[in-house]
Amino acid sequence: MTVHTQTARFDSMDLDCGVRLQPVEVAYETYGELNASRDNAILVLHAFSGDAHAAGISAETGQSGWWDAMIGPGKAFDTDRYFVICSNVLGGCRGTTGPGSIDPSTGQPFAMHFPVITIGDMVRLQKKLIDHLGIPRLLSVAGGSMGGMQALEWAAAFPDSVASAIPIASTARHSAQQIAFNEVGRQAIMADPDWQNGDYYGKARPARGLAVARMVGHITYMSDHSMREKFGRRLRDKDAFGFDFSVDFEVESYLRYRGSQFVDRFDANSYLYITKAMDYFDLTASRRSLAQVFEGINTRFLVLSFTSDWLYPSYQSQEIVNALRSRNCDVAYCELESHYGHDAFLLESTEQTETLRGFLKSTKI
Amino acid sequence: MAHFAQEIFGRSDYAIIGEIVEPGSLVLDLGCGEGELLAWLRDNKNVRVRGVEISPAKVQKAIARGVSAYQSDIGDAISGYQDQAFDYVILSQTLQEIRAPLDVLKGMLRIGRRCIVAFPNFGHWRVRWSHMVSGRAPQTELFPHSWYNSPNIHFLTIEDFEMLAQKEGWKIEKRIFLSGQRAVKLRPNLLAEMAVYLFSK
Numbered sequence: 415m416t417v418h419t420q421t422a423r424f425d426s427m428d429l430d431c432g433v434r435l436q437p438v439e440v441a442y443e444t445y446g447e448l449n450a451s452r453d454n455a456i457l458v459l460h461a462f463s464g465d466a467h468a469a470g471i472s473a474e475t476g477q478s479g480w481w482d483a484m485i486g487p488g489k490a491f492d493t494d495r496y497f498v499i500c501s502n503v504l505g506g507c508r509g510t511t512g513p514g515s516i517d518p519s520t521g522q523p524f525a526m527h528f529p530v531i532t533i534g535d536m537v538r539l540q541k542k543l544i545d546h547l548g549i550p551r552l553l554s555v556a557g558g559s560m561g562g563m564q565a566l567e568w569a570a571a572f573p574d575s576v577a578s579a580i581p582i583a584s585t586a587r588h589s590a591q592q593i594a595f596n597e598v599g600r601q602a603i604m605a606d607p608d609w610q611n612g613d614y615y616g617k618a619r620p621a622r623g624l625a626v627a628r629m630v631g632h633i634t635y636m637s638d639h640s641m642r643e644k645f646g647r648r649l650r651d652k653d654a655f656g657f658d659f660s661v662d663f664e665v666e667s668y669l670r671y672r673g674s675q676f677v678d679r680f681d682a683n684s685y686l687y688i689t690k691a692m693d694y695f696d697l698t699a700s701r702r703s704l705a706q707v708f709e710g711i712n713t714r715f716l717v718l719s720f721t722s723d724w725l726y727p728s729y730q731s732q733e734i735v736n737a738l739r740s741r742n743c744d745v746a747y748c749e750l751e752s753h754y755g756h757d758a759f760l761l762e763s764t765e766q767t768e769t770l771r772g773f774l775k776s777t778k779i
Numbered sequence: 780m781a782h783f784a785q786e787i788f789g790r791s792d793y794a795i796i797g798e799i800v801e802p803g804s805l806v807l808d809l810g811c812g813e814g815e816l817l818a819w820l821r822d823n824k825n826v827r828v829r830g831v832e833i834s835p836a837k838v839q840k841a842i843a844r845g846v847s848a849y850q851s852d853i854g855d856a857i858s859g860y861q862d863q864a865f866d867y868v869i870l871s872q873t874l875q876e877i878r879a880p881l882d883v884l885k886g887m888l889r890i891g892r893r894c895i896v897a898f899p900n901f902g903h904w905r906v907r908w909s910h911m912v913s914g915r916a917p918q919t920e921l922f923p924h925s926w927y928n929s930p931n932i933h934f935l936t937i938e939d940f941e942m943l944a945q946k947e948g949w950k951i952e953k954r955i956f957l958s959g960q961r962a963v964k965l966r967p968n969l970l971a972e973m974a975v976y977l978f979s980k
Contacts, residue, residue: 716842735849739859742805744829747849748838768843776845 415470415486417443417479419509422546427539433529437518440543441466441509442501445485446493448549453779455549456491457540458500459557459564461760462631462688463680465508468500469493483762490762490770496553501543503536503564505688507681510539514615514681526612531687533560533695537567541575553779556580556770558759559726560688563695566734570697573711578777580770582718583759585730586704586737587696592725595634596689599627603682612683624682625673632672637722637755641665704737715745716773718766720758746773792871792897793819795955795975799895800824804866807831807891809853809883810873814841821846829865831856853877857886865891874898875931881943888980893952897975900956902936902968921972937968944978953977 419441426436443466448455458468458481469485471478481500485491491498502510505528513528520527544552555568555576562584569579585592603609606623614620636644645665649655652662661667697707715738719731728749738745750765752758759766793816800806802825808817811830818841820826830848832838841848849856853873868891874880875898887894899921900906909917916926924931937956944951956963956971963971 714847736859739849739856740861742861742864744827744847745849746838746842746847747851748842749835749850750839751835765839769839772843772845 415445416473417445417467417470418473419443419466421509422543424539424542424546427535427542429529429535430532431529435511435529438504438511438539438542439509439515440501440504440511440539441506442499442543443467443469443479444500444547445469445498446496448497448547452549453551453553454495455497455499455544455547455552456554456556456774457544457552457568458485458491458498459540459555459561459568460500460503461557461559461561462692463676464561465506466500466502466510467508469498481760483760484767484770490767491556491774492771496774499544499547501540503560503688504539505531505536505684505691507684508679512681513612513683513687523615525615525683528683528687530690530694532691533563533567534571536691537564537571540564540568541572544575550575551779552576553777554578554580554774556582557584558582559584559756560692562726563692566697567695569711569713569715570707573713576713577779578714578716578773580716580718580773581731581734583720583723583726583731583756584734585695585726586707586734587698588693589730593693595630595725596693598630600686600689602626602630603685606682609682612686614682619677620682621674621677624677624680624685625670627682627685628673628676628680629669632669634725635756637724637753639722639753640755640757643753644668704733705740708738708741708743710741711743713743714773714777715743716769717745717747718759718769719747719749720752720754720756721749722753723756723758725756792957792973792975794960795957796820796869796871796895796897797824799953799975799977800826800867802826805829805864806867806869807860807865808869808871809856809887810870811837811841811846811848813837814844814846814848816869816871817841817846817848818844853883854879854886857883857890860890862889863892867891867893867895869895869897871895871897872899875901875933875935878932880933880935884943885947888949888978893977893979895975895977896940897973898935898940900937900968900971900974901934902938903972904969907969937971937974940974940976944976949978949980951976951978 468481469479502508505512517524555565562581565579565581603623606620608618609620648664650667719728735747805827808830817828838850868887905919906917955975956967957973
């Protein structure tokens with residue numbers, strides 16, 4: 415299945431920080447067919463480093479989508495039944511307006527003049543896209559990690575527009591630990607001399623800082639178990655220690671590889687803006703309890719977490735579930751068994767597929 | 780007696796519960812397993828259903844069946860709901876397995892307008908006979924486990940439940956006693972293998 419990324423353009427949008435962004439572009443892809451009654455649409459929401467290319471083979475890059483294991487004919491998000499949409503988030507660097515886009519008032523990239531954005535802003539841009547596509551009500555909004563935050567925000571901000579929400583390995587508010595890891599990533603980027611206060615477009619990019627940020631990220635996405643299994647203490651292309659600071663261990667090699675690979679496809683300033691949006695995310699920010707946020711909404715929920723995920727631990731999912739339960743909302747929750755840490759939500763498993771399929775099938779619009 | 784659920788699941792308490800629950804109601808099943816009963820109620824009785832189950836594998840199967848099940852210990856689950864949140868709260872074949880049955884029963888009455896419990900009757904003559912002749916923990920068709928691997932930690936009889944209900948002042952609206960699939964009318968504490976109660980505060 416070859417897919418093309420498309421772009422929608424809107425004249426302006428008002429952001430939480432008070433700034434009006436104009437114009438705004440959003441990159442998106444669709445899979446499957448929208449039915450005549452326009453009630454089979456599912457919006458899939460990507461995590462921190464994802465993009466609009468969720469499934470199939472990209473006509474532009476030749477790569478398969480980030481959730482290709484879950485989206486397609488006969489898969490969890492069955493494109494024979496559903497019309498699946500995925501867009502790149504606001505602040506991103508994969509086609510949607512972000513810090514690397516040209517600021518029309520200067521003709522230069524926004525860089526650090528880009529306004530600070532929130533998860534709420536990302537969702538309001540997605541709402542514009544859904545309206546533009548002529549979809550009155552989504553059958554579901556689904557995503558893992560930061561995608562799960564967007565799913566929750568959708569249900570809280572537009573409850574009448576979503577029949578169901580599926581936050582996976584996610585949270586209703588970023589914790590101190592989650593903020594801390596993001597801050598390490600940001601500091602790594604900003605400590606790189608090539609960062610130049612964000613003004614590096616057309617020059618050398620802060621590749622070392624961004625690579626280090628990504629290395630930290632990858633550690634948090636795995637588990638002790640999965641790292642032991644994947645690398646153990648195995649040495650890389652040698653039988654004995656080098657007694658220097660070149661690569662000794664497999665795990666070092668892996669992290670360096672992942673870091674350098676990331677630099678080719680991700681913009682360091684987007685890293686700063688998107689992690690900040692995650693850190694600001696707190697559904698209870700307006701001093702309402704989480705239960706009050708969900709008061710009276712008819713959206714159905716499926717909340718999933720994974721046993722070995724220590725970055726978004728199950729207690730955060732349970733907090734969401736308990737708030738929903740206390741308001742008699744319709745919520746299903748399961749902590750799925752996995753050794754893969756936070757990464758588990760991206761991997762296909764029979765359990766996750768069965769669960770998603772059954773939940774979607776039983777959701778009435 | 781309806782035999783629909785019996786045919787599907789081989790569990791007579793399901794059939795009885797299906798008969799009791801009124802269409803259009805909101806039902807919570809504590810210890811819902813893989814959601815068989817709830818799926819049946821939803822499809823055949825037009826009932827909105829929720830389930831609680833401790834085993835992640837079973838919860839996952841229940842959700843795959845389209846039932847809104849949620850993974851939790853029964854006690855924790857009860858404490859998270861508002862008063863009178865449900866039309867019915869069901870506890871089927873679980874009362875004898877939980878650590879604090881009275882707390883759970885009181886909690887059920889707090890969150891549900893009416894409660895349904897189904898439990899195996901340890902007063903059945905075969906249990907008494909098995910215990911008397913062997914001098915050991917009773918083992919029967921209904922209670923096939925050895926004492927050391929039985930999930931049952933309380934050995935209540937129909938008489939025990941009646942006395943508790945009286946002591947607590949619960950209103951028993953319906954009592955149904957079964958031996959296999961037959962209804963038992965006389966001397967249920969001796970002749971019934973299974974009891975189903977519908978009660979409220």
